[in-house]
Amino acid sequence: MKPNFIISLLSLFFVLLSSTTAWAQEKAVIKGQISLSNNDAADNVSVVLKGTKIGTVTDSQGFYEIKNITPGNYTIRISAVGHTTKEENITVNEGESLTRNFIIINNSEQLEEIFVKGNANKYTKSESSYVSKMSIKNLENSQVYSVVTKDLMKDQLVVNQDEALKNVPGLYQLWASTGRVGDGGSFFASRGFITQSLLRNGIAGKITNNVDASNLERLESIKGPSATLFGSLLTSYGGLINRVTKKPYDRFGGEISYQSGSYGLNRLTADVNTSLNDDDTALLRINAAYNNANTFQDYGHTRSYFFAPSFSYKVNDKLTISIDAELSNVDASSMSLIYIPFDATPSSLGLYDAKDIKMNWKRSFTGDEFMMNTKTSNIFAQANYEMSDKWKSQTVLSTSSNQSVGPQTWFYLSGNNQMSRNAWNINGRDNIIEFQQNFNGEFELFGMKHRTLAGGDIYRLESKSGFGYLSGDINNIFKSDYDVVDYSASNANYYNFNPKNVDALFVNGYQYKAITSLTTYSAYAADVINVTDKLIVSAALRFDHFQNDGTFNPAANTKTGNYSQNALSPKFGLVYQIVKDQVSIFGNYQNSFKNVGFTMADVGGTAQLKAFDPEKANQFEGGVKINAFSNKVSATFSYYNIEVKDIVRAGVLANTNIQDGNQTSKGFEAEITANPISGLNFIFGYAFNNSKLNNANANVNGLRPETAGPENLINYWISYSLQTSKFKGLGIGFGGNYADKTFIYNKNVVNATTNATENQTFTLPSYAVVNAAIYYDQPKYRLSIKVNNLTDELYFNGYTTINVQAPRTFMGSVAYKF
Structure with missing residues (x-):
């Protein structure tokens, strides 16, 4: 130049x-x-x-x-x-x-989300209109729920939903997102049962990959069987996860941030909000993110794009409409999931704990990136109409489309430090549409205040799934090993297991395709009654008509499993405020169900096709909720007892089932958030769960199911920021998670030598992970540094798989606010 x-x-x-x-x-x-x-x-x-x-x-x-x-x-x-x-x-x-x-001045008549807490507890539970589909305060609600606030996510430099959910007491990640259509989202254990994140702003919003945090306002984990208000397809016996997204507001503003860290992390996010007209009736907010990172193993990579526009328009003083979208494109390689073969036992492998596996966990045992592409396109439209001062109408339409294409790998353990390498090819997509109508009202009857909900929804799912296997034998598709390697030594053929070599085998392998569809028609009603100023009684009931069109196999030209079923789900609650708006005691009864449909049954020693009744889960719970000292201390303590009846289990005859199983799940949960002095905030959670299968098959009867997760879980985070010095805004934070050992194999096995029955287990060891952060927050910018897994703990999660977690990682962030 x-x-x-x-x-x-x-x-x-x-x-x-x-x-x-x-x-x-x-x-x-x-x-x-x-x-x-x-x-x-x-x-x-x-x-x-x-x-x-x-x-x-x-x-x-x-x-x-x-x-x-x-x-x-x-x-x-x-x-x-x-x-x-x-x-x-x-x-x-x-x-x-x-x-x-x-x-x-606080407006006590407005019960929507209160974002302005002042110099108070920024990690506290927020009031939510989604938990009960009506505006009631946490202390008036007999149901337990936990909220992960945006301030907590910001202090922890959270980049995805799974990281944020580590702050929920009793929620344990069993399996990270696979990206597969059908079950691609992460699996969690809640109160002894599997659940997933399938709701967005209280309605269906499925994403088959890990949800990006850039559009999250907060996360809500609603505990216990909740089918009464949300249906059985989006919930589990242990609860549900609802993500609440960012909404537009009436001024220009936003934030742009860049984040970098270990293993090639590069992340760019943007949050831009503006009013589109002079009277602030048309508002637009756009959140976007680009993420590019390697895994800590020799092969493994993720690249993703996320775009989430949100538009609202106030037509007049009574009617407001909004349209939101979530668009994502993710290319990701699967982590090395390790299984115990279905025909093996810990004693046959000589392995009883994940730490017995003498493996260098930074080796992926793949020779290149096995990349799967996942696309998500979710659209949401909502109309809120004030019919009168006391009655409101909410109409919501949600559409969700997910597509997955590409290979995935997994490994089976065998004895003598060996394991087989396997792969399959995924090609599928699903489409979900849900229409929901809610009416909320208030009235007085016999001197008692009633807050009422009446609503209904229609849910439709259509799914096309395709799987390609290495084996051409339909009876041996999951035992079609690519090869067997010694995971403790060098391997001359280490790099042979790669997409090019595997694709050549898929051509002659077995191909399976299926088309499924189902529809649910639902109606529900709820009433919250102030018997007195302090005594509150609630009741709700849901009716579902479930229509499963079955599974169609195009190659065989057959359809199987089609059926229709009806179910009722009630719910009751009782709250008494010992100290008005500060301390309440509560109790609840909640119900949920699971449609089983037609399957081959063992009927008096004869195999017959039979329609089974829905499984039923009933929960009784009681506890205390506290919100005291001007919101500086918030706490919930609860004990629950869940019993699931009529579980379908394997019959005596081969390939048949009977319906008389039972599972009990009892436990205690505690959550405390506090702001004891200016600038100091902390959250602490503890959960104990005792789950047991009763009247089950002999190999699992009386045992804790592998899906229940650990018995004891602890989560905590403490942060402090300077308030008065010239370094005002400088803060530090630290916290982490503790988990008991958990079973990925827990069965009663007959010893071939002694012919005696013995309990055999394979466990993932207990762990204590500590994270730390430092930040400098100013009105126009924020600088942050964080270390995850500060002590470089080797730890795992899973329930049928052994999933090694990341070692110590560093990341830093620079954000500009405008």
Whole structure:
């Protein structure tokens, strides 16, 4: 580059900089502090100059500053959800620095999500209209739920949903996302039963990969059988996971961040919000993310794109409509999932614990990237209409489309430090559409206040799945090894197991394709009754008509498993507030069910095709909820007892079933969040679960199921940020998780030598993982550094597989706010 050109370019740069500086000096500044009526500072409050796109939000101490204001007359507007809006006319002179302080008052009549907590507990439970499909406070709700707030996710540099859910007491990840259509989302154990994240803003919102955190406002884990309000297809006996997404607001703002870390992590996110017209009735918010990272093994890679626009339009004072979308494209290689073969036992392998496997866990045992592509396209539309001061209508339409294409690998353990390498090819897609209508109202009857819900929905699923196997033998598709390797030694053929060599074998392997579809028609109603100011009784009932069209095999031209079934699911609750709005005791009865349908049954020693009744789960729970000291302490303590009856289990005759199984799951959960002093926040959770199969098959009768996860789980996170020094905004945080050992094999086995029955187990060892973070948070930027697995603990999760987790990793983030 020529010197004259460089000099000219630098001269132009300094001229522009000088001009900009001179221009800025002519502008004015407005600054001040927003406080709550109890003198606490109010963070994240919107401060705008009405009729313009100029504005900001307050920091954690309630301070705000708006720069570069053209002199003139303005109306400054202070607004926060759940608080009264304030406006004041001001005149701004050239070069002036104007100070304006405000106090805002909580509006107790508004029970939507209150984002403004002030200088209080930022990890606390938020009020939610999704948990009960109506606006009731946590202390009025007889159901237990945990909330992972956006502040907690921000302090922990969370990049995906699975990381965030480690903050939920009693929730244990059994299996990470595989990306497969049908079961691609991560599996979790909750209160002894498997559950997945299948809801978004209270309605179906399936994603078959790991949900990106860039569009998450918060996560809600709703505990216990919850089919009464959400249906059996989206919930489990242990509960459900609902992700709440970011919504547009009435000013220009947002954040752009870049994150980098160990193993090639590069992540870019953007959150941009704007009003589209002068009266702020049309609002748009866009969240997007790009993620590119390797795994900690020699082969393994993920690259993803995520785009989530959200638009809302206030048609008039009564009607508001919104349209949201989640669009993602993920290319990811499968982690090395290791199984105990279905025809093996721990004694036959000589292995009883994951730490007995003498493997270098940083070896993937693949010779290249086995990449699967997953595409998701979810669209949501909602209309909220105020029919009167007491009655509201909510109409929601959700569509979800997922597609998965590509190979996946897995390994089977065998004796003598050996394992087989296997692969299959996935090609499938599913489409889900759900229409839901809710009516919420309030009225008084016999002097008692009623809050009522009446609603219904239609849920339709259509799925096309395809699997390609290495073996051409239909009876041996899962035992078609590519080869067998010694995982403890060097392997000359280590790199032979790669997509090119495997693809050549798929051509002559067995191909399976199936088309399934089902529809559920549902109606439900709920009523929350204030018998007195402190005594609250609730009841709900759901009716489902379940229509399964069966599974169609195009090659065989056959359809199997089609059936229809009806089910009723009741729910009851009781709450008494010992101290009004601070301490309540509660109890609940909840019900859920699972449709079984037609299957071959053992009927009096004869094999017959039979339609089984739905399985039924009933939960009784009681406990205490606390929200005291102006929201500085929030806690829930509960004991539950879940019994599942009529479980379908294997019959005496080969390939038949009988329906008389039983599982009990009892436990205790505790969650505490607190802000004892200014700047100090912590969350602590403990869960104990005792699950047992009763009246089950001999090989599992009386044992803890492998799907139940650990008996004891602990989660915690503590953060502190300086409040008054010149380093205000500098904070540190640390926390982690503890889990008991868990079984991936727990069966009664007949000893071939002694002919005696003995219990054999294969366990994943207990672990204690510690993470730490440091951050510097300012109104316009945030700098963060985090270390995951600080002590470099070797640990695993799983329930049928052995899934090794990442070693110590570092990451850093730079965010610019506007």
